[in-house]
Amino acid sequence: MYLVFDLETEVHTSHKRKANPFDQRNWVVARGWKKQGDVRCSYTYHPEHDRTTYLQIDDDVTLLVGFNIKFDLLWEMCQGNPTLHAFFKRGGKIWDCQYAEYLIRAQVPSAQMCSLNDTAPKYGGTTKIDAVKALWEQGVHTADIHEDLLIDYLVGTEEEDRNGGDIRNTELVFLGQIKKALEQGQIKMIQDRMDGLASTTDMEFRGIKVDVAEAKRRMAILLKDLYEVSAELDTYLPADLPFDFNWGSGTHKSCIIFGGTIKYQKQARYFDEKTGTWARKQETEVHYVQEDGSTHPTKPGVKYAGGKRKGEYKTKQVKVPGEYKTRYTDFFYEFKGYTKPNEDWATKLVDGREAPIYGTGSDIIEIISSRNIPFLKALGKKQALDKEIGTYYVKYDEKKKEHVGMLTCVQPHDHILHHSLNHTTTVTTRLSSNNPNMQNIPRGDKSEVKRMFISRFGDEGCTGEADYSQLEVVVQGVLSGDRQLCEDLRNRIDFHCKRVSASRGCTYEEAVEWCKNEDNPKYPEWKPIRTKAKNFSFQRAYGAGAPAIADSTGMSLDEVQALIVAEEALYPGVTTFNDGVEKTVLETAEPFQAQDDNGVWKTYRRGYWVSPTGTRYSWRSYDAPAFMRKRGTPDSFSPPEMKNYPVQGTGGEFVQAIIGLLWRHFVQRDFYNNSAFLVNTVHDCIWIDCKKEVRDEVFADVQRIMESIPKYFNNRYGMQIDVPFPVEVETGNNMNELHHWKQAA
DNA sequence: ATATTATGCGCC
DNA sequence: AAAAGGCGCATAATAT
Numbered sequence: 001m002y003l004v005f006d007l008e009t010e011v012h013t014s015h016k017r018k019a020n021p022f023d024q025r026n027w028v029v030a031r032g033w034k035k036q037g038d039v040r041c042s043y044t045y046h047p048e049h050d051r052t053t054y055l056q057i058d059d060d061v062t063l064l065v066g067f068n069i070k071f072d073l074l075w076e077m078c079q080g081n082p083t084l085h086a087f088f089k090r091g092g093k094i095w096d097c098q099y100a101e102y103l104i105r106a107q108v109p110s111a112q113m114c115s116l117n118d119t120a121p122k123y124g125g126t127t128k129i130d131a132v133k134a135l136w137e138q139g140v141h142t143a144d145i146h147e148d149l150l151i152d153y154l155v156g157t158e159e160e161d162r163n164g165g166d167i168r169n170t171e172l173v174f175l176g177q178i179k180k181a182l183e184q185g186q187i188k189m190i191q192d193r194m195d196g197l198a199s200t201t202d203m204e205f206r207g208i209k210v211d212v213a214e215a216k217r218r219m220a221i222l223l224k225d226l227y228e229v230s231a232e233l234d235t236y237l238p239a240d241l242p243f244d245f246n247w248g249s250g251t252h253k254s255c256i257i258f259g260g261t262i263k264y265q266k267q268a269r270y271f272d273e274k275t276g277t278w279a280r281k282q283e284t285e286v287h288y289v290q291e292d293g294s295t296h297p298t299k300p301g302v303k304y305a306g307g308k309r310k311g312e313y314k315t316k317q318v319k320v321p322g323e324y325k326t327r328y329t330d331f332f333y334e335f336k337g338y339t340k341p342n343e344d345w346a347t348k349l350v351d352g353r354e355a356p357i358y359g360t361g362s363d364i365i366e367i368i369s370s371r372n373i374p375f376l377k378a379l380g381k382k383q384a385l386d387k388e389i390g391t392y393y394v395k396y397d398e399k400k401k402e403h404v405g406m407l408t409c410v411q412p413h414d415h416i417l418h419h420s421l422n423h424t425t426t427v428t429t430r431l432s433s434n435n436p437n438m439q440n441i442p443r444g445d446k447s448e449v450k451r452m453f454i455s456r457f458g459d460e461g462c463t464g465e466a467d468y469s470q471l472e473v474v475v476q477g478v479l480s481g482d483r484q485l486c487e488d489l490r491n492r493i494d495f496h497c498k499r500v501s502a503s504r505g506c507t508y509e510e511a512v513e514w515c516k517n518e519d520n521p522k523y524p525e526w527k528p529i530r531t532k533a534k535n536f537s538f539q540r541a542y543g544a545g546a547p548a549i550a551d552s553t554g555m556s557l558d559e560v561q562a563l564i565v566a567e568e569a570l571y572p573g574v575t576t577f578n579d580g581v582e583k584t585v586l587e588t589a590e591p592f593q594a595q596d597d598n599g600v601w602k603t604y605r606r607g608y609w610v611s612p613t614g615t616r617y618s619w620r621s622y623d624a625p626a627f628m629r630k631r632g633t634p635d636s637f638s639p640p641e642m643k644n645y646p647v648q649g650t651g652g653e654f655v656q657a658i659i660g661l662l663w664r665h666f667v668q669r670d671f672y673n674n675s676a677f678l679v680n681t682v683h684d685c686i687w688i689d690c691k692k693e694v695r696d697e698v699f700a701d702v703q704r705i706m707e708s709i710p711k712y713f714n715n716r717y718g719m720q721i722d723v724p725f726p727v728e729v730e731t732g733n734n735m736n737e738l739h740h741w742k743q744a745a
Numbered sequence: 746a747t748a749t750t751a752t753g754c755g756c757c
Numbered sequence: 758a759a760a761a762g763g764c765g766c767a768t769a770a771t772a773t
Contacts, residue, residue: 249769250752348751349770361753387754390767397767404767428763430757437765440756447755472757544761552761627758636760644762648757652763683757683763 002063002095004171005033005055007072008154010142015409015418016435019071021078022411022418027051028075029142032154032167035061041155041167047143054081062092065174067116067166069096070201070423077205088667094194097173102424103190104180106608106616113424116169123176125169129153186614188716193423193653195660199678200421200431202663206677207416208438209456209689211734215407218448219393226385229378236375242266242333247382253360255351257373259337263352267326283322289314338373363552392442392449406436416456421681423656428645429615430652430683439682441735450736457675457691464688464695464731465738466702468655470495471684472541475651477723479611482573489723499533500526502566503559536563541647543640578643584609585619585637596623604635609646613717615653617645651684654709654725659686661705661712672698687735699729700743 156164287295455461585607676690
């Protein structure tokens with residue numbers, strides 16, 4: 001028995017969240033629903049502020065259906081809907097039509113974050129009433145929209161017997177999607193991911209506790225550092241610099257480092273083409289009239305001979321040149337530069353004399369760091385501080401006239417930060433995060449930002465993080481089934497050390513000893529060798545070619561190629577798998593029209609590959625490289641993309657299914673009597689906030705469930721996964737000071 | 746003045 | 758003979 005529902009709410013934005021359900025100003029103005037078999041939709045209307053209404057979910061309901069259902073679920077959770085927890089606890093499931101559409105259509109860009117308005121017509125539904133949308137766009141409050149109009153919009157008009165609007169459209173989409181998903185063998189996969197969606201909805205609802213006092217302390221230190229380093233940097237500027245130098249401008253940085261001309265504007269006199277002189281304003285002055293009829297500004301001339309003004313000097317208004325006119329004029333200032341750039345560092349931007357601006361990113365700064373440029377260190381420090389403060393703390397943006405940065409998302413009354421975890425925004429089915437992005441918080445070895453993420457339970461609580469080890473390598477083993485790779489995974493081989501042994505001709509055991517034992521005399525020399533191997537393997541996993549790897553690791557091309565050959569010989573199944581994906585993509589490719597870099601419409605192709613669980617991946621072709629075009633192939637698929645999507649996407653799928661299982665478990669345990677919550681996920685890890693008293697129990701459960709991927713997927717999808725998915729759990733008082741946690745014997 | 750594109754950088 | 762994947766956010770530069 002399914003129940004379709006949708007809410008129309010007040011839409012105040014706060015902490016970057018639109019129609020924020022955590023904002024006390026907002027409430028549900030109208031609620032519509034339709035139970036399976038109903039001939040009409042039902043609705044309630046609440047024109048007055050009221051945060052206590054909720055959707056009645058009867059005991060016979062087994063599936064909640066919505067469009068972008070996370071929004072509506074968060075509202076029901078904020079209202080404290082007593083029937084929702086019971087629904088989930090008895091195994092109730094959700095179906096988000098926006099998410100299903102994205103998965104059914106292989107995550108193509110047009111299926112990301114799609115709207116009900118665009119989706120409904122594909123399934124026999126109607127488009128929305130424009131009038132309501134128009135009113136919202138004008139800033140009209142939902143409660144001020146006429147009841148009849150709003151209800152028509154939500155559940156259809158009386159003429160439609162109230163079997164229309166958003167609710168009927170959502171139902172039609174849902175029914176069509178079930179059919180489509182069955183045809184494409186995607187039902188189980190979608191259902192697993194829907195549980196993952198329920199899980200991240202709960203994460204958003206719980207939010208992350210922020211130690212605001214700690215954040216303020218830390219920010220004061222950063223601001224002081226920034227002030228000092230900025231002052232130091234400015235000492236490297238010429239004293240007579242005629243314009244404001246901006247160390248944050250790539251153009252300015254390129255010019256001062258590599259040489260170049262800054263064009264700046266200031267007010268200046270200019271020539272008048274007609275007169276051939278400096279352009280001036282016109283003013284009028286009273287001059288004396290002379291005998292000859294001319295005028296003079298100071299020398300009195302003739303007098304009136306009669307009349308009212310008899311005896312007074314004759315005067316006359318005359319036009320005289322006034323102040324010089326000015327206008328904004330281009331000026332140029334040339335920097336000689338400290339060093340020569342590499343030509344391939346050129347960007348698309350140009351300087352004041354149309355010469356290229358060169359990149360000044362950290363990779364390039366790293367390369368030129370040995371060239372004795374006096375301010376590079378300070379510059380790097382300032383850039384890092386600007387980034388850290390502006391992105392992860394808070395700063396006033398003069399242009400936007402508002403504060404920016406992560407801390408603007410923290411609720412003042414309870415210091416909880418409700419982030420967003422998005423399921424329909426990537427081509428690979430990975431999740432993304434925004435408002436704020438909680439998936440790119442600097443690691444502990446880079447900054448202390450994570451120190452501000454603490455437990456909501458105060459001294460009685462702790463934080464925790466559970467990580468899959470080398471998830472993408474494990475997934476590579478699962479997908480390819482390569483015998484040696486799986487064998488190595490079962491033996492918990494350190495792959496980086498294995499590569500070191502292959503390239504250096506030592507044994508694996510020696511590589512482990514020399515690269516990882518800090519007490520071994522060879523450690524200082526061998527640890528960097530392992531780091532290089534690590535870079536190599538990441539780049540290979542992402543499909544990088546030999547030249548790119550050689551470039552970034554500093555290895556010679558021959559050296560890299562030798563490693564690649566050795567790797568392919570060692571794990572031939574990986575190459576076979578990649579070739580299979582490519583073959584399928586080419587076989588399934590269908591033409592479509594798209595604009596090229598110059599805006600010209602051309603025919604490209606889109607091809608597909610389906611994973612063992614039914615997840616569909618798609619790739620589009622691009623303009624082929626020159627050597628292929630010469631041979632008559634106008635477009636081609638990107639080998640790195642084809643290698644990467646299945647691995648990245650399947651890793652993401654495993655984690656999403658698992659956070660669904662974890663959430664189901666937490667629900668069954670009533671969140672350990674409301675003492676433990678899942679609060680975040682970052683691709684291969686999850687964050688936990690719990691009381692210390694339940695910590696060991698929670699972490700043991702989490703680790704067991706996370707490591708159950710082989711059992712779960714083999715059982716549910718008939719897969720034959722025979723490699724472990726090892727999980728490491730860490731815990732501490734904040735997310736920066738974590739230490740290894742181990743289950744008591 | 747506002748919208749879009751380019752660059753750079755944080756994470757996995 | 759061969760192209761390092763996926764995100765979001767801040768800032769500057771450019772277009773409208």
